[in-house]
Amino acid sequence: MKKKNLWIALALAALALNACGGAKTATTAAGTEKASEKATEAASEKATEKAGESEKATEKAGSDSAKVEITKGRTVHVATSGGGEPYSLIDDKGNWTGIDAEIWKEIGNRTGWTIDVMQATGSGATFGQVDAKRADVAANCYAVNADRVQKYLVSVPYYGDAQCVVVKEDSAIKTFDDLKDKKVGVLNGQAAQQTIERMGQEKGFTVTLYEGENGSAGYQDVLLGRLDAFASTDSAVYKWENASNNKLRFLDERLYANDVAYYFAKTDEGKALRNEVNVVLSEMLEDGTVAKIVEKYMYSDMTKNIIPYSELGFTVE
Numbered sequence: 001m002k003k004k005n006l007w008i009a010l011a012l013a014a015l016a017l018n019a020c021g022g023a024k025t026a027t028t029a030a031g032t033e034k035a036s037e038k039a040t041e042a043a044s045e046k047a048t049e050k051a052g053e054s055e056k057a058t059e060k061a062g063s064d065s066a067k068v069e070i071t072k073g074r075t076v077h078v079a080t081s082g083g084g085e086p087y088s089l090i091d092d093k094g095n096w097t098g099i100d101a102e103i104w105k106e107i108g109n110r111t112g113w114t115i116d117v118m119q120a121t122g123s124g125a126t127f128g129q130v131d132a133k134r135a136d137v138a139a140n141c142y143a144v145n146a147d148r149v150q151k152y153l154v155s156v157p158y159y160g161d162a163q164c165v166v167v168k169e170d171s172a173i174k175t176f177d178d179l180k181d182k183k184v185g186v187l188n189g190q191a192a193q194q195t196i197e198r199m200g201q202e203k204g205f206t207v208t209l210y211e212g213e214n215g216s217a218g219y220q221d222v223l224l225g226r227l228d229a230f231a232s233t234d235s236a237v238y239k240w241e242n243a244s245n246n247k248l249r250f251l252d253e254r255l256y257a258n259d260v261a262y263y264f265a266k267t268d269e270g271k272a273l274r275n276e277v278n279v280v281l282s283e284m285l286e287d288g289t290v291a292k293i294v295e296k297y298m299y300s301d302m303t304k305n306i307i308p309y310s311e312l313g314f315t316v317e
Contacts, residue, residue, distance in 0.1 A: 083213025
């Protein structure tokens with residue numbers, strides 16, 4: 001396991017909890033007997049449901065946020081794979097960039113915390129640092145899934161993604177059923193791995209595991225005909241397409257939608273830190289800071305894709 005410690009000294013700053021026009025919530029008119037006003041009210045309520053992504057993201061913090069005090073002088077040890085943007089990259093000079101780097105830098109700015117970043121290659125190694133109590137947080141734009149929620153405490157989600165399957169644009173494959181007798185790739189340890197392996201058994205296709213931090217080799221193999229399809233995430237495919245000027249076709253069906261969040265140890269200390277991070281992260285979602293960071297790397301504001309954990313079937317402590 002390759003490990004690298006990177007200290008990022010962040011200036012002490014007072015925590016700002018002012019909501020700055022982030023979430024757009026439609027307002028409804030007062031009750032009225034006129035049918036036209038009732039229709040307007042109904043439309044406004046529907047718009048609120050669609051436009052309230054930030055409210056969805058912060059629902060877990062909820063009323064408890066006001067009760068949480070930010071601990072001054074904290075040092076937070078963050079474990080990340082750091083293998084590549086858009087998620088997290090630690091280069092040969094120790095510079096940390098990517099979505100998680102910018103989010104944690106801003107968390108540090110708002111709290112005055114010192115963020116100590118530890119590189120641990122691979123998702124297993126990253127979570128292993130939390131298990132071994134060498135790190136407080138696992139951060140690499142990790143998807144929220146049932147196995148992880150059972151073992152770790154999870155933050156509010158900071159953007160939403162989807163697990164997908166892509167093929168060549170001229171491929172005859174249109175649905176999951178068309179994958180029978182085909183060869184499908186997926187990154188080892190990626191959130192879709194278990195799903196695609198189970199589907200392979202059910203639908204009769206072969207699954208090939210790829211190692212590394214991104215699916216570039218897999219996408220390229222699809223283009224070259226070495227693979228029939230590759231399972232990945234919408235965001236990762238968009239990033240690769242923009243960087244490579246190549247194009248793949250998404251199957252209309254998605255494996256599943258998922259949120260992205262940070263993971264903490266299931267301890268009293270882990271819960272206290274998670275709750276404090278939730279307060280700051282919720283503020284950053286509400287004022288649009290997270291949206292700007294995600295859009296910079298993903299070419300789309302994927303905070304709009306956040307789905308409440310309850311709708312995904314998760315009970316989060």
